[in-house]
Structure formats: structure tokens, C-alpha cells
Amino acid sequence: MQYETVIGLEVHAQLLTGTKMFCGCSTRFGSGPNTQTCPICIGMPGVLPVMNKKAVEYVIRTGIAVDCRISSYSRFARKNYFYPDLPKGYQISQYELPLCEGGFVEIPDSGSTKKIGLTRIHLEEDAGKNIHGGANLSFVDLNRTGVPLMEIVSEPDIRTPKQAMEFMKKIRTILRYINVCDGNMEQGSLRCDANVSVRPVGQREFGTKTEMKNMNSFKFVEKALDYEIKRQIKMLADGGKIVQETRLWNAERGITESMRSKEEAHDYRYFPEPDLAPVEVEASWIEKIKADINELQDVKKARFISQFGLPEHDAELLTSERSVAEWFEQAVSLGGNPKNVSNWMMGDLMRLLNEENIPIQNCPLKPAHLVDLLKLIEDGTINRNQAKSVFVEIYKRGKVIQAAKGKMNLPALKIEVYSEVKVIDIVKEKGLAQISDESEIEAAINDILEKNPGEVERFKAGEAKLMGFFVGQAMKATKGKANPKIVNELLRKKLG
Numbered sequence: 001m002q003y004e005t006v007i008g009l010e011v012h013a014q015l016l017t018g019t020k021m022f023c024g025c026s027t028r029f030g031s032g033p034n035t036q037t038c039p040i041c042i043g044m045p046g047v048l049p050v051m052n053k054k055a056v057e058y059v060i061r062t063g064i065a066v067d068c069r070i071s072s073y074s075r076f077a078r079k080n081y082f083y084p085d086l087p088k089g090y091q092i093s094q095y096e097l098p099l100c101e102g103g104f105v106e107i108p109d110s111g112s113t114k115k116i117g118l119t120r121i122h123l124e125e126d127a128g129k130n131i132h133g134g135a136n137l138s139f140v141d142l143n144r145t146g147v148p149l150m151e152i153v154s155e156p157d158i159r160t161p162k163q164a165m166e167f168m169k170k171i172r173t174i175l176r177y178i179n180v181c182d183g184n185m186e187q188g189s190l191r192c193d194a195n196v197s198v199r200p201v202g203q204r205e206f207g208t209k210t211e212m213k214n215m216n217s218f219k220f221v222e223k224a225l226d227y228e229i230k231r232q233i234k235m236l237a238d239g240g241k242i243v244q245e246t247r248l249w250n251a252e253r254g255i256t257e258s259m260r261s262k263e264e265a266h267d268y269r270y271f272p273e274p275d276l277a278p279v280e281v282e283a284s285w286i287e288k289i290k291a292d293i294n295e296l297q298d299v300k301k302a303r304f305i306s307q308f309g310l311p312e313h314d315a316e317l318l319t320s321e322r323s324v325a326e327w328f329e330q331a332v333s334l335g336g337n338p339k340n341v342s343n344w345m346m347g348d349l350m351r352l353l354n355e356e357n358i359p360i361q362n363c364p365l366k367p368a369h370l371v372d373l374l375k376l377i378e379d380g381t382i383n384r385n386q387a388k389s390v391f392v393e394i395y396k397r398g399k400v401i402q403a404a405k406g407k408m409n410l411p412a413l414k415i416e417v418y419s420e421v422k423v424i425d426i427v428k429e430k431g432l433a434q435i436s437d438e439s440e441i442e443a444a445i446n447d448i449l450e451k452n453p454g455e456v457e458r459f460k461a462g463e464a465k466l467m468g469f470f471v472g473q474a475m476k477a478t479k480g481k482a483n484p485k486i487v488n489e490l491l492r493k494k495l496g
């Protein structure tokens with residue numbers, strides 16, 4: 001029998017607010033355990049939560065970016081359960097009245113695009129973190145307790161693990177574009193629960209689903225779903241039944257494992273949070289938030305294609321991050337040819353940045369450097385290979401200057417146009433300027449032809465590929481500095 005897969009994701013995103021959802025504690029990642037806590041977020045009796053308006057704004061901003069209906073009236077609810085990382089004994093979340101409903105995102109899907117519907121987006125607080133140490137000891141770090149967490153729930157519109165991964169990627173890109181979540185999956189600021197079921201092709205009703213918790217990498221989402229789909233199909237084919245349960249992806253063993261079945265599932269006993277007033281959102285506030293949203297990726301990508309004549313592939317890559325797109329546009333506005341700028345960015349620049357995991361806004365080589373470099377190639381001062389070595393040198397020096405200034409952590413999206421190193425200085429220093437003086441090149445060529453009469457004869461007898469040999473010799477004789485165009489012209493003239 002043929003089976004079809006049905007997938008729905010619940011994406012959790014920590015919001016980029018400076019402080020927690022209901023208290024003034026910092027949300028910074030990586031501080032010493034339990035150093036960012038107070039009586040409110042560790043749930044002391046009698047304390048009262050105070051709502052973080054910025055967090056509400058970020059959820060609305062997200063809702064607008066993905067075409068949701070923004071609720072003019074929504075409410076928080078208590079979700080009751082016990083766990084050591086949740087000292088209050090309940091999580092403040094949203095239940096029947098979330099902040100946003102509906103909406104969709106578009107994902108790339110085998111050469112075309114596919115719309116994935118959204119059910120809702122709601123706001124809640126994150127729980128703490130249990131750390132299981134050796135010697136049968138476990139520890140609890142409550143720094144994360146109370147960090148604003150946004151949950152984006154998709155409709156069961158996803159049909160393949162690949163689509164699930166694309167959905168997750170798209171959500172990450174959007175959240176980073178609108179600056180509400182840093183999308184750092186390793187640190188857990190973005191993670192998802194993946195729900196999956198299979199059904200015989202042609203059947204209308206969904207099959208029984210299983211849910212895989214807390215996936216924090218694109219690869220795991222795809223792999224875990226792949227595994228789970230095969231497991232479910234095999235189970236059904238063998239005459240078995242799928243039990244509704246929560247499963248965990250074991251990355252080491254490459255399998256999913258049962259965590260708890262439906263019978264063990266919590267009854268959360270949701271009820272309206274009595275300590276918080278309902279949230280009323282005025283239309284004027286929504287308009288104001290809307291006006292502040294910058295151009296999103298899909299629109300920017302289309303514009304890059306039409307305005308700069310870039311191929312789709314380039315436009316996709318250059319708009320994957322707002323900061324990358326901004327770097328590109330800076331270089332173009334300084335006079336860089338769009339396709340040339342794109343080639344260098346996608347090649348040498350990304351390679352250097354990826355090697356050291358440096359975000360482009362901290363790139364030691366600035367847009368103006370690249371533009372200067374392109375000009376020197378264009379007017380024949382240096383060739384492409386020389387340009388590559390200058391490029392690397394500028395990058396290295398820029399890094400030294402940055403380190404000296406302690407400027408490695410520039411605020412996001414502030415891209416400096418120029419830093420102190422000048423392209424032309426490096427070119428001079430390296431003695432790289434190309435030799436375009438014909439008489440100098442001609443002298444070298446004459447010398448080569450004289451020393452290699454055998455090759456000259458064979459070339460004249462029709463061995464055309466020897467041209468490469470002569471060019472190579474000329475470049476060697478000039479230490480790679482001869483302008484290759486002139487070398488070729490002169491050789492062709494002399495060899496007839």
C-alpha cells in the first residue's frame with residue numbers, strides 16, 4: 001500500500017527582548033546558573049507578574065509578517081504541570097485566545113513554492129533547564145525560566161521531511177529579518193516539535209500522530225521525520241497500530257524513542273490567568289508596528305532579480321539574511337557591478353566568514369574594499385588571482401584592526417563602509433600591480449621564444465595547445481604580473 005505523510009510543526013522562538021516575560025530579569029544567554037532570577041520568575045508565593053509589552057509587540061510583528069489576523073482581544077492562561085524546571089507549578093501561556101490566528105508562509109518546493117498555513121501564534125514563558133550531571137546528580141538552571149517564548153503552530157499542510165525543514169528555515173529567516181528572534185538553534189532560541197502521521201493514499205482522515213519534542217537543528221528535523229515515517233509505515237504494514245505518543249530523537253543512535261504515551265499525557269487544566277488582565281490591542285498600534293517592518297526576504301529577492309538582473313540563485317543567497325543583502329546593496333551603491341559583487345560575496349567572502357563563523361556585519365573587509373578591488377581588476381591594474389590574494393590580505397588586516405579596537409561585536413546591521421586598510425596600499429605593498437607596459441612584456445616573450453625554438457616549430461605545425469605553455473612561461477618570467485590579455489595578444493601576433 002502507498003502511504004502519504006502529514007506533518008505539522010510547533011515552532012518555539014525565544015524573543016529578543018532584553019528582559020523576561022513577567023519580570024525585569026535579563027534574558028542573556030550563557031551567564032552563571034541561576035544568576036538571572038528573581039522571586040517572580042522562580043515562582044515565589046504571592047508575587048505578581050507584569051507583562052512585557054515589547055514581547056507582545058514582537059508577536060504582533062511576527063503575525064503581521066506572516067499574514068495573521070491579530071486579535072484585538074487575547075488572554076493568558078495557566079497551563080498546570082509539575083517539573084523541576086518549572087518552580088511555579090504552572091506555565092503562563094495562551095490557550096483559547098491567542099494573539100494571532102491564521103496566516104501562512106511560502107516555502108520552496110521542487111522548483112516551485114508551496115503555502116503552509118498557520119493555525120496560531122501565541123505568547124508564553126519558557127521553562128528552565130535541567131542539567132543532568134554525572135554521579136546521579138541533576139541540576140536546575142532557572143535563568144531561562146520566564147524568557148518570552150513565542151509558539152508558531154502550523155496547519156497539518158506539510159507533506160515531506162524536506163518541506164518541514166524548509167518551513168523551519170523560512171520561519172527562521174523571517175524571524176531574523178524582523179529582528180524578533182536570533183534564530184540560534186544551538187543555543188535553543190529556536191526549536192520545534194514535529195507532529196507526524198501517515199495515511200493510505202486517498203484516505204481523507206488523518207492517521208494517528210506522534211510528536212517529536214524539542215528539535216534544535218534543521219538536519220535533526222529532517223532525519224527524525226524520515227525515521228519516524230518509516231517506522232509508522234512499517235508498523236501499519238505489519239498490521240500494527242500507531243499509538244499517539246511523544247517521542248524523542250536520539251541523535252547518537254539515529255532513532256526516535258518513546259517518551260510518554262497519550263495515557264501518560266498531562267491534563268493541563270488550563271484556566272485564564274487571574275494575575276494578568278486580558279490584552280487589548282488597538283488598531284493604531286498594529287498600524288504602527290506594520291509601518292516599522294522592513295522589506296521581507298521574498299519581496300527583496302524579487303527586487304534583486306528585477307533591479308539588479310541577478311539570477312534567482314544569487315538573489316536567494318544574498319537575501320537569506322538582511323545583513324547580507326545590506327552589504328550587497330552598499331557595494332552596488334558604491335559603484336560595484338551587481339553580478340561581480342555577488343560572485344565575490346558568494347565565493348571568497350562567504351568562505352572566509354564561514355571558516356571563522358563571523359557574521360557579515362562584523363566582516364573586516366568592507367563593501368568599499370570590494371568595489372575598489374573590482375575597479376582595479378577592470379582597469380587591468382591587477383588580475384583576478386592577484387585580487388584574490390589582496391582580498392585575503394585586506395580581510396586579515398581588517399581583523400587585526402578590529403581586534404585592536406575591541407570592535408568584534410558591532411551591533412547588528414550596522415555595516416561600516418570602509419575601515420582603515422586601503423586596497424591600493426596593499427597592491428603597492430605587495431608589488432602586485434600588473435605589468436601592462438607592452439615593451440616590457442614583449443621583451444620577456446622574445447626571450448621565451450628564443451629559448452624554446454622546438455616548441456615554436458611545433459606550434460606553427462599546428463599544435464595549438466602549446467599556446468598555454470607560452471602564456472605560462474611569460475607569466476612565470478614576469479612573476480605572474482604580466483597582464484594576461486596583453487601576453488595573449490602579443491604571442492598571437494608573434495606566432496602568427
Ligand code: ADP
Binds near residue numbers: 006007154195209
Ligand atoms: P496537540 O493538542 O496534541 O498539541 P494540535 O491539534 O494542537 O495537537 O496540533 C499540534 C500540531 O500537530 C499542529 O501543528 C498540527 O498541524 C499537527 N497535527 C495535528 N494533527 C495531526 C496529524 N494527524 N498528523 C500530523 N500532524 C498533525
Ligand code: MG
Binds near residue numbers: 010193211
Ligand atoms: Mg502539541
Ligand code: ZN
Binds near residue numbers: 036037039
Ligand atoms: Zn525574574
